[in-house]
Amino acid sequence: MTKYIHKLFLLGSVLFLSASCDSEAELTTLKTVNFPSAIEVSSSTLVLTEDSADDNVLLVSWPEVTFPIDAPVTYAVQFDLIGDTSGANAWQKATRIVVGEDVLSKAFIGLDLNKIATDLGLLPGVAGKLVVRVEAAMDRKIYSAPITLTVTPYEKSVVFGEIYMPGFYQGEFNVGTAAALTAISKGIYQGYVTLTPGNGTDFKLNTARNWDQYYGAGATNNDLKDMSEPNFHLPGEGSYQIKVNLNTLKWSATPYAWGIVGSSTHAPTPEDKDYGWNHSIPMSYNHETKTWKVTANLLAGALKFRLNDKWDVNYGPADPSTNTINKDNGGAYDIGEPGTYEITFTINEIDPATSGYPATATCTIVKK
Template sequence: MKKYINKLFLLGTVLFLGASCESEGQLTTLKTVTFPAAIEVSSSTIVLTEDTADNNALLISWPKVTFPIDAPVTYAIQFDLINDTSGANAWQKAKRIEVGQDVLSKAFIGSELNKIATDLGLPIDAAGKLVVRVEAAMDRKIYSDPITLTVTPYEKSVVFGEIYMPGFYQGEFNVGTAAALTAIAKGVYQGYVTLSPGNGTDFKLNTARNWDQYYGAGDTNADLKNMSEPNFHLPGVGSYQIKVNLNTLKWSSAPYAWGIVGSSTHAPTPEDKDYGWNHSIPMSYNHETKTWKVTANLIVGALKFRLNDKWDVNYGPADATTNTINKDNGGAYDIAEAGTYEITFTINDVDPASAGYPATATCTIVKK
């Protein structure tokens, strides 16, 4: 009888605890979470070409996933080959692209999708199959049903060559020492320039370090016209990334500057105790040495590098005893003595839009 009573007591305790947890909604992992509908793609058959590498090639969208906890949901997209999406190692070789919190769509330009396809091993100039699914993460990760895409990737041309940008940023037009814009695709060139106060904004684009052939402004400032006398002009003082497309006879500029950031760059203020971490000091680009440089008064503290006064792309040292700095590394250099420092930053960012930023860059920090 005693044994029977003990069993009843144990059963009652289990039922009570189960009811209590259910009523208070604490055991969220016991509740099923799913995608409420299928994900959608703008096209399931995509033929990629180098000529359309900068165009939107694929848009993936998905419904909001609701977890029992009221908090942001982080979404990511996974691409993989069909044969690698089943078995014990399913999706282990997938290309994963984090999209962000509570974002419900992601667009890929042609060069981005082409890199994903070729990295996964799809054959060049032949239709192949990719599988795509969306990951939603909070207290756990769940996945949408996959969708199969037919993708034809291209082989990116090995391109060489430069064009040149004589202009007032030099003080006077000098094609012999002008900034070089390097080929990043067939007929597409990219480079960097810093326009200092007191210099004009005008420039030309030359196909060689001479004046045998050059481009000036066409119908608008963004249009290239062969042997045109009107100059192009930049928006004003600052550093820029310049892109020139001789296929479309267009050019563009975008604000672009590496900078130093950290507690060594500025003392705390009453309004912002982390002022040095929240405000970069921009560096200027030396187009002849292809190096970013700044001379700054530093205080005792930490120092690292970031792009465009944001944390999206930043570099810190994995080993602060070296001049090598690593992308997205949390480390920083220790400025042990206040004073005036000359700081340089050198990076081989050949084509960040399609290839991403390199894993490492180099720097120098010299007290004057």
């Protein structure tokens, strides 16, 4: 009998302690949290245009949400198509924009809202429906009731042919002789530039060889803004492949240089008997002639061309008696006499990223 009395005592103690713990530490996730009132939008019908791309076209605002825990609340705004907001996969395809902690509104410029609308599938020039809601997150996520928007996006006009890059790499800004960036697809342009020591890094992007329309830096150095006064900046001296996307209003600069390589470019060293084959001499890009060029003191020996000091892309002559060089060819030119040489390399690159490199290029090797 005593054994059973002890078991009852222990069971009672456990129940008492459990009740005490529950009263001291509330399970906050069991408390209901809601948006105290509806969210608001500045307009529910929006006709977007390229002229208002940089203007605030939509303001979404919401009331403060109170959670049982005293901590910052992180808010986000979600956009989606009406058809994707119900069922098992509701809101899974939504575009989500994090706003921040304890922030109670978010403004959208025309360019950003246009991208959201078209990315979700709305057709340019056609009124379509989007829904927007606000997410509040702390120990869990809760959502406001959605609001339906009628949005007419636009298709951005793009320039075909060439755009131009006046800048300090020229010595001074000169749009008449600036590097041309060639269209490689709709609204996307590519070109090359070499920034020599002592020149500034600033440049602009112009749609013609005049100053009627140009782009300068926007929110960041890599954002394009129409007729913006702040200049863009290159990373520093060196050669770069420049890409400009007028569809997304972004640009990028990637270190990029053709170079000469081979036993003629450098004598063996105690540490590396193949030093000349393992270290390219970079060439500089002449944007006016669209050729790569270097003047170098060469030894008697072999010479060929490669990209970015690597063997991934290289050219050698199938017939060393000609100026034609072939991609991935093992041949090399024979430099018979030491001396100073001026060497050029010309290649017709359309879009290496998608089309690869051409089968042949041309070069000149002239002793000074």
